[in-house]
Amino acid sequence: xxxxRADAERNRRLILEAAAEAFAERGLDAGMAEIARRAGVxxxxxxxxxPTKEALFExxxxxxxxxxxxxxxxxxxxxxxxxxxxxxxxxxxxxxxxDRGLFQAxxxxxxxxxxILEKHRCVVEAVEPLVARAQEAGxxxxxxxxxxxxxxxxxxxAGLPPLPGVREDGWRRFLSLFLxxxxxxxxxxxxxxxVSFDDVAAALHDYA
Amino acid sequence: xxxxRADAERNRRLILEAAAEAFAERGLDAGMAEIARRAGVxxxxxxxxxPTKEALFExxxxxxxxxxxxxxxxxxxxxxxxxxxxxxxxxxxxxxxxDRGLFQAxxxxxxxxxxILEKHRCVVEAVEPLVARAQEAGxxxxxxxxxxxxxxxxxxxAGLPPLPGVREDGWRRFLSLFLxxxxxxxxxxxxxxxVSFDDVAAALHDYA
DNA sequence: ACCTGAACACCGTTCAAGT
DNA sequence: ACCTGAACACCGTTCAAGT
Numbered sequence: 001x002x003x004x005r006a007d008a009e010r011n012r013r014l015i016l017e018a019a020a021e022a023f024a025e026r027g028l029d030a031g032m033a034e035i036a037r038r039a040g041v042x043x044x045x046x047x048x049x050x051p052t053k054e055a056l057f058e059x060x061x062x063x064x065x066x067x068x069x070x071x072x073x074x075x076x077x078x079x080x081x082x083x084x085x086x087x088x089x090x091x092x093x094x095x096x097x098x099d100r101g102l103f104q105a106x107x108x109x110x111x112x113x114x115x116i117l118e119k120h121r122c123v124v125e126a127v128e129p130l131v132a133r134a135q136e137a138g139x140x141x142x143x144x145x146x147x148x149x150x151x152x153x154x155x156x157x158a159g160l161p162p163l164p165g166v167r168e169d170g171w172r173r174f175l176s177l178f179l180x181x182x183x184x185x186x187x188x189x190x191x192x193x194x195v196s197f198d199d200v201a202a203a204l205h206d207y208a
Numbered sequence: 209x210x211x212x213r214a215d216a217e218r219n220r221r222l223i224l225e226a227a228a229e230a231f232a233e234r235g236l237d238a239g240m241a242e243i244a245r246r247a248g249v250x251x252x253x254x255x256x257x258x259p260t261k262e263a264l265f266e267x268x269x270x271x272x273x274x275x276x277x278x279x280x281x282x283x284x285x286x287x288x289x290x291x292x293x294x295x296x297x298x299x300x301x302x303x304x305x306x307d308r309g310l311f312q313a314x315x316x317x318x319x320x321x322x323x324i325l326e327k328h329r330c331v332v333e334a335v336e337p338l339v340a341r342a343q344e345a346g347x348x349x350x351x352x353x354x355x356x357x358x359x360x361x362x363x364x365x366a367g368l369p370p371l372p373g374v375r376e377d378g379w380r381r382f383l384s385l386f387l388x389x390x391x392x393x394x395x396x397x398x399x400x401x402x403v404s405f406d407d408v409a410a411a412l413h414d415y416a
Numbered sequence: 417a418c419c420t421g422a423a424c425a426c427c428g429t430t431c432a433a434g435t
Numbered sequence: 436a437c438c439t440g441a442a443c444a445c446c447g448t449t450c451a452a453g454t
Binding site: 107152174194203206 | 314319378402408
Protein backbone atom coordinates (compact mmCIF):
# COMPACT_ATOMS: atom_id res chain seq x y z
CA UNK A 1 0.00 0.00 0.00
CA UNK A 2 2.91 2.35 0.77
CA UNK A 3 4.23 2.74 -2.77
CA UNK A 4 4.24 0.75 -5.96
CA ARG A 5 6.93 0.63 -8.57
CA ALA A 6 6.37 3.36 -11.15
CA ASP A 7 5.17 1.01 -13.91
CA ALA A 8 2.87 -0.81 -11.51
CA GLU A 9 1.38 2.45 -10.30
CA ARG A 10 0.78 3.49 -13.89
CA ASN A 11 -0.90 0.19 -14.68
CA ARG A 12 -3.03 0.48 -11.61
CA ARG A 13 -4.28 3.84 -12.77
CA LEU A 14 -4.92 2.55 -16.31
CA ILE A 15 -6.90 -0.36 -14.90
CA LEU A 16 -9.02 1.90 -12.71
CA GLU A 17 -9.77 4.20 -15.63
CA ALA A 18 -10.65 1.32 -17.93
CA ALA A 19 -12.81 -0.28 -15.26
CA ALA A 20 -14.59 2.97 -14.47
CA GLU A 21 -15.53 3.35 -18.12
CA ALA A 22 -16.52 -0.27 -18.56
CA PHE A 23 -18.67 -0.42 -15.41
CA ALA A 24 -20.27 2.90 -16.25
CA GLU A 25 -21.24 1.69 -19.71
CA ARG A 26 -22.16 -1.95 -19.18
CA GLY A 27 -22.63 -2.12 -15.43
CA LEU A 28 -21.44 -5.16 -13.53
CA ASP A 29 -21.73 -7.31 -16.63
CA ALA A 30 -18.53 -5.74 -17.92
CA GLY A 31 -15.92 -8.48 -18.26
CA MET A 32 -12.51 -8.52 -16.63
CA ALA A 33 -10.91 -9.49 -19.93
CA GLU A 34 -12.43 -6.43 -21.60
CA ILE A 35 -11.17 -4.19 -18.81
CA ALA A 36 -7.67 -5.66 -19.12
CA ARG A 37 -7.73 -5.10 -22.88
CA ARG A 38 -8.98 -1.51 -22.49
CA ALA A 39 -6.23 -0.87 -19.97
CA GLY A 40 -3.66 -2.44 -22.26
CA VAL A 41 -2.45 -4.97 -19.72
CA UNK A 42 -2.60 -8.73 -19.42
CA UNK A 43 -5.64 -10.08 -17.62
CA UNK A 44 -3.62 -11.49 -14.73
CA UNK A 45 -2.26 -8.00 -14.05
CA UNK A 46 -5.73 -6.82 -13.16
CA UNK A 47 -6.01 -9.57 -10.57
CA UNK A 48 -2.58 -8.73 -9.19
CA UNK A 49 -3.86 -5.27 -8.19
CA UNK A 50 -7.43 -6.22 -7.34
CA PRO A 51 -7.90 -9.71 -5.97
CA THR A 52 -11.40 -9.97 -7.34
CA LYS A 53 -13.80 -8.30 -9.71
CA GLU A 54 -15.81 -7.17 -6.74
CA ALA A 55 -12.75 -5.55 -5.15
CA LEU A 56 -12.11 -3.63 -8.37
CA PHE A 57 -15.68 -2.46 -8.52
CA GLU A 58 -15.55 -1.57 -4.85
CA UNK A 59 -12.53 0.70 -5.42
CA UNK A 60 -14.45 2.62 -8.06
CA UNK A 61 -17.63 2.69 -6.02
CA UNK A 62 -15.75 4.31 -3.15
CA UNK A 63 -14.78 7.18 -5.45
CA UNK A 64 -18.34 7.59 -6.64
CA UNK A 65 -19.74 7.67 -3.14
CA UNK A 66 -17.17 10.31 -2.22
CA UNK A 67 -18.35 12.36 -5.22
CA UNK A 68 -21.91 11.95 -4.04
CA UNK A 69 -20.90 13.27 -0.64
CA UNK A 70 -19.21 16.26 -2.26
CA UNK A 71 -22.32 16.92 -4.27
CA UNK A 72 -24.31 17.08 -1.05
CA UNK A 73 -21.83 19.51 0.46
CA UNK A 74 -21.89 21.73 -2.61
CA UNK A 75 -25.67 21.67 -2.60
CA UNK A 76 -25.65 22.83 1.02
CA UNK A 77 -24.32 26.17 -0.19
CA UNK A 78 -27.55 26.96 -2.04
CA UNK A 79 -29.39 29.85 -0.47
CA UNK A 80 -32.84 28.26 -0.73
CA UNK A 81 -33.33 25.17 1.45
CA UNK A 82 -35.59 23.36 -0.98
CA UNK A 83 -33.37 24.25 -3.91
CA UNK A 84 -30.40 22.78 -2.04
CA UNK A 85 -32.21 19.47 -1.86
CA UNK A 86 -33.16 19.67 -5.53
CA UNK A 87 -29.61 20.46 -6.60
CA UNK A 88 -28.28 17.48 -4.71
CA UNK A 89 -30.94 15.10 -5.99
CA UNK A 90 -30.38 16.21 -9.57
CA UNK A 91 -26.63 15.79 -9.29
CA UNK A 92 -26.98 12.33 -7.75
CA UNK A 93 -29.61 11.13 -10.18
CA UNK A 94 -27.54 12.38 -13.13
CA UNK A 95 -24.54 10.46 -11.79
CA UNK A 96 -26.55 7.27 -11.53
CA UNK A 97 -28.12 7.73 -14.95
CA UNK A 98 -24.66 8.16 -16.46
CA ASP A 99 -23.07 5.31 -14.52
CA ARG A 100 -24.80 1.96 -14.77
CA GLY A 101 -22.46 0.38 -12.26
CA LEU A 102 -23.19 3.00 -9.66
CA PHE A 103 -26.88 2.49 -10.22
CA GLN A 104 -26.61 -1.28 -9.83
CA ALA A 105 -24.44 -1.02 -6.73
CA UNK A 106 -27.41 -0.45 -4.45
CA UNK A 107 -28.87 -3.86 -5.13
CA UNK A 108 -25.58 -5.68 -4.86
CA UNK A 109 -23.60 -7.46 -2.16
CA UNK A 110 -20.91 -4.80 -2.45
CA UNK A 111 -22.87 -2.92 0.15
CA UNK A 112 -21.73 -5.49 2.67
CA UNK A 113 -18.09 -4.40 2.48
CA UNK A 114 -17.21 -2.31 5.52
CA UNK A 115 -15.45 0.40 3.50
CA ILE A 116 -18.47 0.82 1.26
CA LEU A 117 -20.86 0.87 4.19
CA GLU A 118 -18.66 3.51 5.79
CA LYS A 119 -18.66 5.74 2.69
CA HIS A 120 -22.37 5.21 2.43
CA ARG A 121 -22.78 6.45 5.97
CA CYS A 122 -20.74 9.53 5.03
CA VAL A 123 -23.19 10.25 2.22
CA VAL A 124 -26.10 9.88 4.58
CA GLU A 125 -24.45 12.25 7.03
CA ALA A 126 -23.81 14.78 4.29
CA VAL A 127 -27.44 14.69 3.19
CA GLU A 128 -28.95 14.85 6.66
CA PRO A 129 -28.34 18.60 7.11
CA LEU A 130 -30.02 19.29 3.77
CA VAL A 131 -33.08 17.41 4.94
CA ALA A 132 -33.08 19.02 8.37
CA ARG A 133 -32.73 22.53 6.96
CA ALA A 134 -35.57 22.03 4.50
CA GLN A 135 -37.79 20.68 7.23
CA GLU A 136 -36.96 23.53 9.60
CA ALA A 137 -37.78 25.97 6.82
CA GLY A 138 -41.12 24.21 6.45
CA UNK A 139 -40.60 23.37 2.77
CA UNK A 140 -40.19 19.63 3.27
CA UNK A 141 -42.70 17.45 5.05
CA UNK A 142 -41.60 16.40 8.51
CA UNK A 143 -42.34 12.72 8.09
CA UNK A 144 -39.72 11.99 5.44
CA UNK A 145 -36.21 10.90 6.36
CA UNK A 146 -32.80 11.14 4.77
CA UNK A 147 -33.07 7.51 3.74
CA UNK A 148 -36.34 8.34 2.01
CA UNK A 149 -34.63 11.12 0.10
CA UNK A 150 -31.81 8.84 -1.04
CA UNK A 151 -34.23 6.08 -1.92
CA UNK A 152 -36.28 8.46 -4.01
CA UNK A 153 -33.17 9.55 -5.84
CA UNK A 154 -32.54 6.01 -6.91
CA UNK A 155 -36.20 5.35 -7.54
CA UNK A 156 -36.33 8.25 -10.00
CA UNK A 157 -33.54 6.75 -12.06
CA ALA A 158 -35.08 3.29 -11.84
CA GLY A 159 -38.34 4.43 -13.40
CA LEU A 160 -37.23 3.91 -16.97
CA PRO A 161 -34.89 1.31 -18.46
CA PRO A 162 -31.59 2.76 -19.70
CA LEU A 163 -31.92 2.49 -23.47
CA PRO A 164 -30.16 4.33 -26.23
CA GLY A 165 -32.94 6.29 -27.89
CA VAL A 166 -34.89 6.91 -24.70
CA ARG A 167 -33.97 10.26 -23.20
CA GLU A 168 -31.34 9.87 -20.54
CA ASP A 169 -32.84 12.45 -18.20
CA GLY A 170 -36.26 10.86 -18.03
CA TRP A 171 -35.62 10.67 -14.29
CA ARG A 172 -36.23 14.44 -14.11
CA ARG A 173 -39.90 13.79 -14.59
CA PHE A 174 -40.13 11.23 -11.82
CA LEU A 175 -37.96 13.24 -9.50
CA SER A 176 -40.29 16.18 -10.06
CA LEU A 177 -43.29 14.03 -9.18
CA PHE A 178 -41.51 12.85 -6.05
CA LEU A 179 -40.67 16.37 -5.03
CA UNK A 180 -44.28 17.38 -5.48
CA UNK A 181 -45.19 14.60 -3.10
CA UNK A 182 -42.61 15.71 -0.59
CA UNK A 183 -43.82 19.25 -0.14
CA UNK A 184 -45.79 19.75 3.07
CA UNK A 185 -48.94 20.86 1.28
CA UNK A 186 -49.37 17.51 -0.41
CA UNK A 187 -48.78 15.39 2.65
CA UNK A 188 -50.85 12.32 3.34
CA UNK A 189 -49.97 10.01 6.25
CA UNK A 190 -47.29 7.51 5.30
CA UNK A 191 -48.33 3.85 5.56
CA UNK A 192 -45.15 2.21 6.87
CA UNK A 193 -42.22 3.43 8.95
CA UNK A 194 -39.03 4.58 7.25
CA VAL A 195 -36.09 2.24 6.97
CA SER A 196 -33.03 3.81 8.53
CA PHE A 197 -29.45 3.47 7.41
CA ASP A 198 -28.79 1.41 10.51
CA ASP A 199 -31.62 -0.95 9.64
CA VAL A 200 -29.99 -1.65 6.31
CA ALA A 201 -26.55 -1.97 7.87
CA ALA A 202 -27.87 -4.44 10.42
CA ALA A 203 -29.65 -6.47 7.76
CA LEU A 204 -26.48 -6.60 5.68
CA HIS A 205 -24.56 -7.71 8.72
CA ASP A 206 -26.97 -10.53 9.45
CA TYR A 207 -27.06 -11.47 5.80
CA ALA A 208 -23.30 -11.90 5.55
CA UNK B 209 -46.90 -26.97 -29.75
CA UNK B 210 -49.95 -29.17 -30.45
CA UNK B 211 -49.39 -31.81 -27.78
CA UNK B 212 -46.46 -33.32 -25.95
CA ARG B 213 -46.13 -36.83 -24.75
CA ALA B 214 -47.55 -37.14 -21.23
CA ASP B 215 -44.16 -37.43 -19.51
CA ALA B 216 -42.77 -34.52 -21.50
CA GLU B 217 -45.74 -32.37 -20.61
CA ARG B 218 -45.28 -33.22 -16.96
CA ASN B 219 -41.58 -32.35 -17.11
CA ARG B 220 -42.37 -29.10 -18.86
CA ARG B 221 -44.67 -28.14 -16.03
CA LEU B 222 -42.12 -29.14 -13.40
CA ILE B 223 -39.48 -27.05 -15.14
CA LEU B 224 -41.74 -24.02 -15.29
CA GLU B 225 -42.60 -24.33 -11.61
CA ALA B 226 -38.97 -24.75 -10.59
CA ALA B 227 -37.90 -21.86 -12.78
CA ALA B 228 -40.66 -19.60 -11.47
CA GLU B 229 -39.49 -20.22 -7.92
CA ALA B 230 -35.81 -19.86 -8.74
CA PHE B 231 -36.23 -16.64 -10.71
CA ALA B 232 -38.51 -15.20 -8.05
CA GLU B 233 -35.96 -15.89 -5.33
CA ARG B 234 -32.63 -15.21 -6.99
CA GLY B 235 -33.65 -13.23 -10.05
CA LEU B 236 -31.88 -13.82 -13.34
CA ASP B 237 -28.80 -15.06 -11.53
CA ALA B 238 -30.60 -18.33 -10.88
CA GLY B 239 -28.69 -21.10 -12.64
CA MET B 240 -30.08 -23.52 -15.20
CA ALA B 241 -28.46 -26.42 -13.38
CA GLU B 242 -30.25 -25.43 -10.19
CA ILE B 243 -33.56 -25.20 -12.00
CA ALA B 244 -33.03 -28.63 -13.54
CA ARG B 245 -32.22 -30.07 -10.15
CA ARG B 246 -35.25 -28.44 -8.53
CA ALA B 247 -37.42 -29.81 -11.31
CA GLY B 248 -35.88 -33.25 -10.91
CA VAL B 249 -34.80 -33.55 -14.54
CA UNK B 250 -31.45 -33.62 -16.33
CA UNK B 251 -30.11 -30.26 -17.38
CA UNK B 252 -30.36 -31.02 -21.08
CA UNK B 253 -34.08 -31.63 -20.65
CA UNK B 254 -34.56 -28.00 -19.70
CA UNK B 255 -32.92 -26.95 -22.96
CA UNK B 256 -35.04 -29.40 -24.92
CA UNK B 257 -38.19 -27.49 -23.87
CA UNK B 258 -36.70 -24.00 -23.77
CA PRO B 259 -33.91 -23.33 -26.24
CA THR B 260 -32.30 -20.78 -24.00
CA LYS B 261 -32.36 -19.44 -20.49
CA GLU B 262 -33.88 -16.26 -21.79
CA ALA B 263 -36.67 -18.21 -23.50
CA LEU B 264 -37.45 -19.95 -20.22
CA PHE B 265 -37.53 -16.66 -18.37
CA GLU B 266 -39.65 -15.19 -21.14
CA UNK B 267 -42.25 -17.91 -20.73
CA UNK B 268 -42.59 -17.08 -17.06
CA UNK B 269 -42.55 -13.36 -17.66
CA UNK B 270 -45.49 -13.70 -20.03
CA UNK B 271 -47.52 -15.22 -17.23
CA UNK B 272 -46.55 -12.48 -14.82
CA UNK B 273 -47.47 -9.75 -17.28
CA UNK B 274 -50.82 -11.40 -17.84
CA UNK B 275 -51.35 -11.37 -14.07
CA UNK B 276 -50.46 -7.71 -14.02
CA UNK B 277 -53.08 -7.07 -16.70
CA UNK B 278 -55.68 -8.98 -14.66
CA UNK B 279 -54.78 -6.94 -11.63
CA UNK B 280 -55.52 -3.79 -13.60
CA UNK B 281 -58.87 -5.16 -14.71
CA UNK B 282 -59.79 -6.15 -11.17
CA UNK B 283 -58.77 -2.72 -9.93
CA UNK B 284 -61.06 -1.11 -12.51
CA UNK B 285 -64.01 -2.49 -10.56
CA UNK B 286 -63.27 -0.25 -7.58
CA UNK B 287 -65.94 2.37 -7.07
CA UNK B 288 -63.53 5.21 -6.35
CA UNK B 289 -61.35 6.24 -9.31
CA UNK B 290 -58.29 7.10 -7.22
CA UNK B 291 -58.67 3.97 -5.14
CA UNK B 292 -58.73 1.92 -8.33
CA UNK B 293 -55.32 3.28 -9.24
CA UNK B 294 -54.01 2.63 -5.75
CA UNK B 295 -55.29 -0.93 -5.72
CA UNK B 296 -53.57 -1.66 -9.01
CA UNK B 297 -50.30 -0.03 -8.00
CA UNK B 298 -50.23 -1.91 -4.71
CA UNK B 299 -50.91 -5.23 -6.40
CA UNK B 300 -48.22 -4.63 -9.01
CA UNK B 301 -45.62 -3.38 -6.56
CA UNK B 302 -46.28 -6.34 -4.25
CA UNK B 303 -45.78 -8.70 -7.20
CA UNK B 304 -42.46 -7.11 -8.07
CA UNK B 305 -41.30 -7.04 -4.47
CA UNK B 306 -42.07 -10.75 -4.19
CA ASP B 307 -40.57 -11.70 -7.55
CA ARG B 308 -37.00 -10.58 -8.13
CA GLY B 309 -37.03 -11.80 -11.71
CA LEU B 310 -40.12 -9.81 -12.58
CA PHE B 311 -38.52 -6.76 -11.05
CA GLN B 312 -35.32 -7.21 -13.05
CA ALA B 313 -37.18 -7.86 -16.28
CA UNK B 314 -37.72 -4.17 -16.95
CA UNK B 315 -34.03 -3.48 -17.31
CA UNK B 316 -33.32 -6.53 -19.40
CA UNK B 317 -33.14 -7.36 -23.09
CA UNK B 318 -36.12 -9.65 -22.66
CA UNK B 319 -38.23 -6.61 -23.40
CA UNK B 320 -37.06 -6.85 -27.00
CA UNK B 321 -38.91 -10.10 -27.60
CA UNK B 322 -42.07 -9.44 -29.60
CA UNK B 323 -44.27 -11.57 -27.37
CA ILE B 324 -43.12 -9.73 -24.29
CA LEU B 325 -43.54 -6.37 -25.93
CA GLU B 326 -47.04 -7.42 -26.92
CA LYS B 327 -47.97 -8.48 -23.38
CA HIS B 328 -46.46 -5.30 -22.11
CA ARG B 329 -48.68 -3.33 -24.44
CA CYS B 330 -51.67 -5.25 -23.07
CA VAL B 331 -50.76 -4.14 -19.57
CA VAL B 332 -50.46 -0.55 -20.73
CA GLU B 333 -53.86 -0.80 -22.37
CA ALA B 334 -55.38 -2.25 -19.23
CA VAL B 335 -54.00 0.57 -17.10
CA GLU B 336 -54.92 3.39 -19.45
CA PRO B 337 -58.62 3.40 -18.49
CA LEU B 338 -57.68 3.61 -14.82
CA VAL B 339 -55.58 6.68 -15.52
CA ALA B 340 -58.19 8.26 -17.77
CA ARG B 341 -60.97 7.72 -15.25
CA ALA B 342 -58.95 9.21 -12.41
CA GLN B 343 -58.09 12.22 -14.52
CA GLU B 344 -61.70 12.74 -15.62
CA ALA B 345 -62.73 12.58 -11.99
CA GLY B 346 -60.16 15.27 -11.26
CA UNK B 347 -58.28 13.19 -8.69
CA UNK B 348 -55.16 12.66 -10.80
CA UNK B 349 -53.15 15.46 -12.37
CA UNK B 350 -53.65 15.78 -16.10
CA UNK B 351 -49.99 15.88 -17.02
CA UNK B 352 -49.13 12.34 -15.96
CA UNK B 353 -49.36 9.44 -18.38
CA UNK B 354 -49.92 5.73 -18.10
CA UNK B 355 -46.21 5.16 -18.65
CA UNK B 356 -45.53 7.47 -15.72
CA UNK B 357 -47.83 5.42 -13.54
CA UNK B 358 -46.12 2.17 -14.49
CA UNK B 359 -42.68 3.71 -14.07
CA UNK B 360 -43.61 4.94 -10.61
CA UNK B 361 -44.78 1.48 -9.68
CA UNK B 362 -41.36 0.09 -10.47
CA UNK B 363 -39.61 3.09 -8.96
CA UNK B 364 -41.36 2.48 -5.64
CA UNK B 365 -40.01 -1.05 -5.47
CA ALA B 366 -36.55 0.09 -6.57
CA GLY B 367 -36.22 2.50 -3.67
CA LEU B 368 -34.84 -0.05 -1.25
CA PRO B 369 -32.60 -3.05 -1.87
CA PRO B 370 -34.32 -6.41 -1.35
CA LEU B 371 -32.72 -7.70 1.82
CA PRO B 372 -33.89 -10.25 4.32
CA GLY B 373 -34.37 -8.23 7.47
CA VAL B 374 -35.52 -5.08 5.71
CA ARG B 375 -39.28 -4.93 5.53
CA GLU B 376 -40.52 -6.23 2.22
CA ASP B 377 -43.25 -3.65 1.85
CA GLY B 378 -40.98 -0.64 2.20
CA TRP B 379 -42.26 0.29 -1.26
CA ARG B 380 -45.55 1.32 0.36
CA ARG B 381 -43.86 4.37 1.76
CA PHE B 382 -42.43 5.48 -1.57
CA LEU B 383 -45.61 4.69 -3.42
CA SER B 384 -47.48 6.84 -0.94
CA LEU B 385 -45.07 9.72 -1.56
CA PHE B 386 -45.51 9.28 -5.30
CA LEU B 387 -49.26 9.29 -4.98
CA UNK B 388 -49.12 12.48 -2.96
CA UNK B 389 -47.19 14.03 -5.82
CA UNK B 390 -49.69 12.83 -8.35
CA UNK B 391 -52.72 14.48 -6.85
CA UNK B 392 -53.77 17.63 -8.68
CA UNK B 393 -53.36 19.87 -5.64
CA UNK B 394 -49.64 19.21 -5.45
CA UNK B 395 -48.94 19.71 -9.13
CA UNK B 396 -45.87 21.59 -10.26
CA UNK B 397 -44.99 21.75 -13.99
CA UNK B 398 -43.08 18.67 -15.12
CA UNK B 399 -39.60 19.33 -16.48
CA UNK B 400 -39.37 16.83 -19.36
CA UNK B 401 -41.96 15.18 -21.60
CA UNK B 402 -43.25 11.71 -20.77
CA VAL B 403 -41.79 8.69 -22.51
CA SER B 404 -44.53 6.76 -24.22
CA PHE B 405 -44.77 3.01 -24.64
CA ASP B 406 -44.15 3.50 -28.34
CA ASP B 407 -40.98 5.45 -27.61
CA VAL B 408 -39.63 2.53 -25.64
CA ALA B 409 -40.77 0.03 -28.26
CA ALA B 410 -39.05 2.04 -31.00
CA ALA B 411 -35.85 2.34 -29.00
CA LEU B 412 -35.84 -1.40 -28.38
CA HIS B 413 -36.38 -1.99 -32.07
CA ASP B 414 -33.45 0.21 -33.04
CA TYR B 415 -31.33 -1.33 -30.33
CA ALA B 416 -31.84 -4.88 -31.58
C1' DA C 417 -40.06 -38.83 -29.20
C1' DC C 418 -37.95 -37.98 -25.13
C1' DC C 419 -34.20 -38.21 -21.57
C1' DT C 420 -29.55 -37.64 -20.08
C1' DG C 421 -24.48 -37.28 -18.56
C1' DA C 422 -20.59 -35.84 -20.89
C1' DA C 423 -18.38 -32.46 -23.80
C1' DC C 424 -17.77 -27.47 -25.37
C1' DA C 425 -17.40 -22.37 -24.99
C1' DC C 426 -16.99 -18.46 -22.09
C1' DC C 427 -15.58 -15.74 -18.08
C1' DG C 428 -13.63 -15.11 -13.36
C1' DT C 429 -9.58 -16.58 -11.18
C1' DT C 430 -4.98 -18.81 -10.39
C1' DC C 431 -0.35 -20.52 -11.79
C1' DA C 432 4.16 -21.15 -13.69
C1' DA C 433 7.38 -19.03 -16.42
C1' DG C 434 9.43 -14.86 -17.88
C1' DT C 435 11.62 -9.90 -17.13
C1' DA D 436 8.68 -6.94 -7.81
C1' DC D 437 6.00 -7.04 -11.58
C1' DC D 438 4.02 -8.90 -15.99
C1' DT D 439 1.82 -12.40 -18.66
C1' DG D 440 -0.35 -16.28 -21.56
C1' DA D 441 -1.89 -20.63 -20.38
C1' DA D 442 -4.48 -23.53 -17.28
C1' DC D 443 -8.59 -24.27 -14.08
C1' DA D 444 -13.40 -23.97 -12.39
C1' DC D 445 -18.06 -22.73 -13.31
C1' DC D 446 -22.27 -22.05 -15.98
C1' DG D 447 -25.00 -21.75 -20.36
C1' DT D 448 -25.49 -24.65 -24.21
C1' DT D 449 -24.94 -28.68 -27.40
C1' DC D 450 -24.12 -33.60 -28.54
C1' DA D 451 -24.06 -38.53 -28.76
C1' DA D 452 -25.80 -42.39 -26.69
C1' DG D 453 -29.52 -44.45 -24.38
C1' DT D 454 -34.81 -45.62 -23.64
